[in-house]
Amino acid sequence: MALRDEHQQQVHELTKNHRQRRRSAERHPVWDFMFSYYPVSPGKLSHWHPGAGTWLDMEDTGEKAKVASEEKQHLLPHYKDHYVQRGAAWGLDLQRHWDDREKSISYMHRLLSLTKQRPPQLGCFGLHEWAMVYRDTPRHPEPLRLGAEGTNQVVENSQLKCTHIDAFRFFTPQAAPRNELRPTRETQTELEQPGCLHATMDVYKWATKLGPLLPGELWLRTFALACDVRVLDMEVSPYDLQEWGFAPVKIEEPAGRAEYVRRQQELMRRGQALRGEILDILEEAFPHLRAPSS
Incomplete structure (x- = not known):
């Protein structure tokens, strides 16, 4: 999925310096705040969603065969049980999410x-x-x-x-x-x-x-x-x-x-x-x- 890959690449670039400092146990008085006050790690920030109302066509992505496999959560956006598969499409069930x-x-x-x-x-x-x-x-x-x-x-x-x-x-x-x-x-x-x-x-x-x-x-x-x-x-x-x-x-x-x-x-x-x-x-x-x- 091109949008997912682009999202993860952007996150990689946006968080590169923070990840390098974290590996070296270095603090930064300005940027550490973005990952401490807001408890979103670079890994969490890389989690991509297509957004409400957008359904992924698994045939077009070439990943339809993998939907039922144990790799599903790594290949597709996932949020608890609110994503569902309908035919060849994968998307957020808005009613379940609202409930x-x-x-x-x-x-x-x-x-x-x-x-x-x-x-x-x-x-x-x-x-x-x-x-x-x-x-x-x-x-x-x-x-x-x-x-x-x-x-x-x-x-x-x-x-x-x-x-x-x-x-x-x-x-x-x-x-x-x-x-x-x-x-x-x-x-x-x-x-x-x-x-x-x-x-x-x-x-x-x-x-x-x-x-x-x-x-x-x-x-x-x-x-x-x-x-x-x-x-x-x-x-x-x-x-x-x-x-x-x-x-x-x-x-x-x-x-x-x-x-x-x-x-x-x-x-x-x-x-x-x-x-x-x-x-x-x-x-x-x-x-x-x-x-x-x-």
Whole structure:
């Protein structure tokens, strides 16, 4: 299957450096996050799916004779018992998949839909990483670019406007009360907004959880976007990462804040487009998810 082979080759290239570091037990302050916070190994990322509604013709692929063999799971996309063979075709049984995952699919559809519709907030300036070290011990061994007191001053001279629970929950006890909001897991669908770097990065998380409903090439585009968000997330952070090849975005200065917003908007645009593609696929597969027309 050409698409599967292309997917696996792309993953091989995308994860090559990470796999080399892992073999040498080397850490990386930026890229390790992509395989630890998001628990998707390079091996798991290489698992390809054709996507909802796409059926593989086993006669065309030349693998029909192997479908019933013990090699089936290595040759064909597989997700628990939701893939079925119908004649010479192999594909996802959408009804069985919905029956098993209705609650989670409905939640992800609602979160992605509400986030896509909500107006963006572009005045956070990536201060969440600063709030994670405010008047406390840094979480990473890299030095603080402005030192401890300089970092504290930037936080105290700014307004913390974080809307994302998975950033806010790492704020120091001294920083949390300074935030305008108190995001919780229960309020995530109410607060998630498309300007948030972490919400944009998490499009990859939701694509991963949706698994076989999405074609592999779309999943890899969400991964690529998450990697690009990670770069800005760390370049705007208080850590000095220049020896790792990451130039700082100095949000303590007007030019740095302008650069941050410009890049934030471009990442948001890409995230919104991917949300739209995912929602289209979900609503095509499960039409009852569509909002009723007025």
